[in-house]
Amino acid sequence: MSDVFISYSVDDEKKAKEVHKLLTSYGISTFLAGISLEPGDDWSDEILGNLNTSKWVLFFASKAACKSPAVQQELGIALGTGKQIIPVTWDIKPEQLPAWIKGKQAIDLTKGRIENLRPTAEKIAKQLKSDKVTTGIIIALLGVAFFYASKGK
DSSP states (O other), rough: SSSEEEEEEGHHHHHHHHHHHHHTTTTEEEEHHHHOOOOOOHHHHHHHHHHHHHHHEEEEOOHHHOOOOHHHHHHHHHHHHTTTEEEEEEESOOGOOOTTTTTTTOOOHHHHHHHEEEEEEEHHHHHHHHHHHHHHHHHHHHHOOOOOOOHHH
């Protein structure tokens, strides 16, 4: 499953694919329906499964996305499950975001610069690496504890 879920309108797929490429270049597992879904996949199950397991949601907040019922549904789930939502704007200004997301710091790509996402990609990659190290240490400690507990019986 994915670490980052990209919520976008199909009208914005070209830009979303550019961002997907950037994130994956950092080793970040990223779900983008237009790339991630395979023929025969149950798209609804795959989208919901990846949305539920992701820690971050990039909301491609374009005019089209702000009107899309599917995007609104994804964002409702993301809000309800406590995901870190990062709005990304390019055809609207951050101050034009819908009221429910306006309080989140947006990444402004109005000048078309995907490079503005690089610091966020680096931050996410660093956090994921740290999380994996912590998980590895916990698993190792549990393994040692289990080993010693089973010897004591």
